[in-house]
Amino acid sequence: MSSGCSRQYDEGRDSDVYGAALMAVSMHDVARAAGVSQRTVSNVVNNYEYVRPETRQRVLDAMAALGYVPNAAARSLRAARTGLIALVVPDFRARLFADLAGPVVREAEALGYTVLIELTEGDRARELKVLTGDRNQLTDGAIMVALSLRPDDGQRRRADYPVVLVGDEVLEGQIPHVGIPNREASLAVVRHLAGTGRRRLMLLGYAPDQSQTGRARLQGFLEGLEEAGLTAYEELLVEAGWAREDGRRAIEEHMDAGRPMPDAIFAMNDSCALGALRALYDRGVRVPQEVAVVGFDDAEEARYSTPSLTSVSPNVEALAGNAVAMLHEQITGKPSGHEPRIVVDFQLKVRESSQ
Amino acid sequence: MSSGCSRQYDEGRDSDVYGAALMAVSMHDVARAAGVSQRTVSNVVNNYEYVRPETRQRVLDAMAALGYVPNAAARSLRAARTGLIALVVPDFRARLFADLAGPVVREAEALGYTVLIELTEGDRARELKVLTGDRNQLTDGAIMVALSLRPDDGQRRRADYPVVLVGDEVLEGQIPHVGIPNREASLAVVRHLAGTGRRRLMLLGYAPDQSQTGRARLQGFLEGLEEAGLTAYEELLVEAGWAREDGRRAIEEHMDAGRPMPDAIFAMNDSCALGALRALYDRGVRVPQEVAVVGFDDAEEARYSTPSLTSVSPNVEALAGNAVAMLHEQITGKPSGHEPRIVVDFQLKVRESSQ
DNA sequence: GTGAAAGCGCTAACAA
DNA sequence: TTGTTAGCGCTTTCAC
Numbered sequence: 252m253s254s255g256c257s258r259q260y261d262e263g264r265d266s267d268v269y270g271a272a273l274m275a276v277s278m279h280d281v282a283r284a285a286g287v288s289q290r291t292v293s294n295v296v297n298n299y300e301y302v303r304p305e306t307r308q309r310v311l312d313a314m315a316a317l318g319y320v321p322n323a324a325a326r327s328l329r330a331a332r333t334g335l336i337a338l339v340v341p342d343f344r345a346r347l348f349a350d351l352a353g354p355v356v357r358e359a360e361a362l363g364y365t366v367l368i369e370l371t372e373g374d375r376a377r378e379l380k381v382l383t384g385d386r387n388q389l390t391d392g393a394i395m396v397a398l399s400l401r402p403d404d405g406q407r408r409r410a411d412y413p414v415v416l417v418g419d420e421v422l423e424g425q426i427p428h429v430g431i432p433n434r435e436a437s438l439a440v441v442r443h444l445a446g447t448g449r450r451r452l453m454l455l456g457y458a459p460d461q462s463q464t465g466r467a468r469l470q471g472f473l474e475g476l477e478e479a480g481l482t483a484y485e486e487l488l489v490e491a492g493w494a495r496e497d498g499r500r501a502i503e504e505h506m507d508a509g510r511p512m513p514d515a516i517f518a519m520n521d522s523c524a525l526g527a528l529r530a531l532y533d534r535g536v537r538v539p540q541e542v543a544v545v546g547f548d549d550a551e552e553a554r555y556s557t558p559s560l561t562s563v564s565p566n567v568e569a570l571a572g573n574a575v576a577m578l579h580e581q582i583t584g585k586p587s588g589h590e591p592r593i594v595v596d597f598q599l600k601v602r603e604s605s606q
Numbered sequence: 607m608s609s610g611c612s613r614q615y616d617e618g619r620d621s622d623v624y625g626a627a628l629m630a631v632s633m634h635d636v637a638r639a640a641g642v643s644q645r646t647v648s649n650v651v652n653n654y655e656y657v658r659p660e661t662r663q664r665v666l667d668a669m670a671a672l673g674y675v676p677n678a679a680a681r682s683l684r685a686a687r688t689g690l691i692a693l694v695v696p697d698f699r700a701r702l703f704a705d706l707a708g709p710v711v712r713e714a715e716a717l718g719y720t721v722l723i724e725l726t727e728g729d730r731a732r733e734l735k736v737l738t739g740d741r742n743q744l745t746d747g748a749i750m751v752a753l754s755l756r757p758d759d760g761q762r763r764r765a766d767y768p769v770v771l772v773g774d775e776v777l778e779g780q781i782p783h784v785g786i787p788n789r790e791a792s793l794a795v796v797r798h799l800a801g802t803g804r805r806r807l808m809l810l811g812y813a814p815d816q817s818q819t820g821r822a823r824l825q826g827f828l829e830g831l832e833e834a835g836l837t838a839y840e841e842l843l844v845e846a847g848w849a850r851e852d853g854r855r856a857i858e859e860h861m862d863a864g865r866p867m868p869d870a871i872f873a874m875n876d877s878c879a880l881g882a883l884r885a886l887y888d889r890g891v892r893v894p895q896e897v898a899v900v901g902f903d904d905a906e907e908a909r910y911s912t913p914s915l916t917s918v919s920p921n922v923e924a925l926a927g928n929a930v931a932m933l934h935e936q937i938t939g940k941p942s943g944h945e946p947r948i949v950v951d952f953q954l955k956v957r958e959s960s961q
Numbered sequence: 962g963t964g965a966a967a968g969c970g971c972t973a974a975c976a977a
Numbered sequence: 978t979t980g981t982t983a984g985c986g987c988t989t990t991c992a993c
Contacts, residue, residue: 275743275766277969277970277971278970278971279970279971287979287980288979288980288981289970289971289972289980289981290972290973290979290980290981290982291978291979291980293971293972293973294978294979296971297972301978301979302978302979303978303979306978306979318764320739320740320741320742320743321742321743321970321971322683322742322743322969322970322971323682323688323742323743323744324679324680324682324683324688324743324744324969324970324971325679325683325969325970325971325972325985326970326971326972327678327679327682327971327985328677328679328680328683328969328970328971328985328986328987329970329971329972329973329984329985330971330972330985331985333678333679335722338723342708343704343705343707343708343711344705344708344906349698349704349707350698350699352698352704352707352723353697353698353699353725356698356723356724356725357725360725365722365724365744366722366723367690367720367721367722367723368693368707368711368721368722368723369711369720370708370711370712370715384675385675386675387675387676387677387678388630388675388676388677388678388679388986389678389679389720409673411630495909495910525910526910528912529910529912532912551699551850551907552880552906552907552910552911554850555850555880555881555884555907555911556907556911556912557883557884557887557911557912632985632986632987633986633987634986634987642963642964643963643964643965644964644965644986644987644988645963645964645965645966645988645989646962646963646964648987648988648989649962649963651987652988656962656963657962657963658962658963661962661963676986676987677985677986677987679985679986679987680969680985680986680987680988681986681987681988682969682987683968683969683970683971683985683986683987684968684969684986684987684988684989685969685987685988686969743970962993963992963993964991964992964993965990965991965992965993966989966990966991966992967988967989967990967991968987968988968989969986969987969988970985971984971985972983972984972985973982973983973984974981974982974983975980975981975982975983976979976980976981976982977978977979977980977981
């Protein structure tokens with residue numbers, strides 16, 4: 252009962268078609284079938300060099316015959332690492348986060364990791380838990396887009412749980428970080444608009460107590476105005492959320508209130524910009540003839556809106572690639588070739604809405 | 607050396623800030639600190655009822671003091687299940703797949719699962735591997751959107767690896783499946799168009815050797831025409847891919863070739879429809895006055911295009927919820943309350959493009 | 962209510 | 978080149 256049977260589910264396997272997903276054939280079973288030791292099977296599975304070809308073949312045959320599949324849990328337990336990394340984002344509805352997932356999965360796979368997804372809904376407690384490693388010891392590390400962390404939360408970080416932050420750099424210098432070139436790109440937008448003769452620029456999506464992202468974009472915007480010798484009109488710093496409805500409503504209210512119109516609108520992101528575009532269309536304001544519109548993120552719909560939307564296109568592949576690479580370095584403990592802080596590059600995609 | 611020290615990484619932990627992510631404090635350590643047996647710690651961790659409150663508190667304190675976090679690998683190894691399920695999709699760029707991820711993660715979490723993402727790029731070999739369970743024994747099951755499987759691939763399925771297919775039902779009856787109401791919704795679209803006086807309907811995105819999805823939508827389209835007593839014009843069955851550029855190009859070519867114009871276009875999905883919309887706009891064809899346009903999927907951009915796009919909105923939450931529930935039932939081996947085949951409901955969101 | 966101990970499947974140190 | 982074996986951290990059966 253004990254020596255011959257290494258598993259508890261030998262009986263009733265056929266009837267138990269759906270149960271006990273794991274717990275199939277073990278190395279021990281393969282070893283027995285092939286007439287070798289478990290060690291040899293392990294050697295074959297892990298492509299260990301010094302196995303006689305004939306032995307290897309016998310083991311491979313046995314594996315195929317029995318349908319052997321290595322057990323990840325056992326391997327992880329032994330190796331003290333799971334090969335899993337978490338991608339922690341607020342929400343997949345936000346386009347940029349969904350766009351991040353593909354490249355992250357691809358980059359991770361190239362380094363031998365599998366990616367699992369956690370959704371925080373921007374909840375501070377959940378974001379903190381990632382930082383403090385206060386979850387299952389399931390992942391070797393995490394890439395997180397944090398929305399609600401505060402500057403001093405870095406203190407609470409669990410030292411031995413690798414984390415890379417993407418996006419806002421709330422925890423300056425405390426955690427490795429891959430950022431979006433918010434200030435630089437905003438500057439480039441203003442230069443573009445000023446360079447095509449626009450003089451009265453609106454910043455749409457401003458908020459008094461803003462995210463770092465918002466502040467950086469505002470800063471770049473103001474710097475750009477100054478550089479171009481343009482006036483920063485207070486009534487053209489328009490408060491609004493960053494969703495389409497927000498952009499649409501803000502523009503409608505602005506016009507309804509009879510406030511002076513800009514000749515260019517720089518929205519904090521594409522959603523907001525597209526909402527604005529819609530409002531302008533509804534009111535018969537021609538884009539770009541009367542007002543130019545520029546967004547941020549280069550969401551796919553920016554390319555296909557009517558008119559197509561000029562937008563800042565951050566290098567998402569670089570974002571993902573750097574994040575995964577930095578995480579990998581933390582996990583393997585290798586000295587970092589990357590700086591702990593990286594800002595990826597961007598392109599300004601000039602389209603119909605600003606020409 | 608052996609009795610007092612249960613871990614090999616006791617020394618040098620502080621210097622080893624990044625290495626050995628797992629392998630932290632074990633139950634054994636907590637037990638020793640709290641002066642109880644490992645069994646008791648386990649009982650506390652798992653909320654076992656019969657633990658004296660005072661003992662429980664002592665254990666909890668020790669856990670907090672040492673920063674204990676349970677080890678998922680060990681637990682999985684013991685339990686013969688990992689609590690992980692895979693969401694296997696071709697690509698996250700396709701809107702619907704990304705939209706699926708959020709609800710799947712949420713539903714899964716409610717049932718105690720964590721979701722990990724695998725990208726197939728529509729590669730047949732990778733899709734097959736999911737079916738045959740020929741990967742790591744890492745997940746308890748998989749939810750897959752398969753693009754390249756063939757009808758008889760079901761044979762090769764590994765009986766004890768739970769899988770639910772979402773979308774196309776290539777493996778009819780062989781694998782539990784949650785589908786999109788392609789035929790029914792297409793029928794509803796034609797009824798809507800015919801009901802608003804349209805007579806010459808184009809189907810955009812037809813392909814000779816089509817996916818099941820395409821065939822079902824075609825079928826619903828044709829049934830609808832027949833029902834409404836309309837003619838199915840062959841030149842209005844327009845071959846095209848389903849991406850925006852495809853839709854745009856197809857319409858451009860159609861017009862350039864001087865082929866007769868429809869008074870309504872039903873595109874196979876929103877991307878394609880939005881491409882068509884753009885082509886019509888560029889050529890000065892008014893939508894919906896001259897031509898109505900309808901899409902499929904109810905992507906977010908459909909709501910915000912100009913004009914906003916009428917579209918079929920499949921119930922994605924239901925899709926995700928049913929898929930996770932069906933998978934869970936397979937995993938736990940419970941008799942299925944659901945049918946092995948489910949088609950979710952839908953809504954036709956009528957917007958400006960068809961009014 | 963709690964303790965002792967077996968063993969899940971695997972890797973790797975030690976032997977041979 | 979291959980065999981033997983000791984655990985990785987956890988759950989759980991069997992005692993007490």
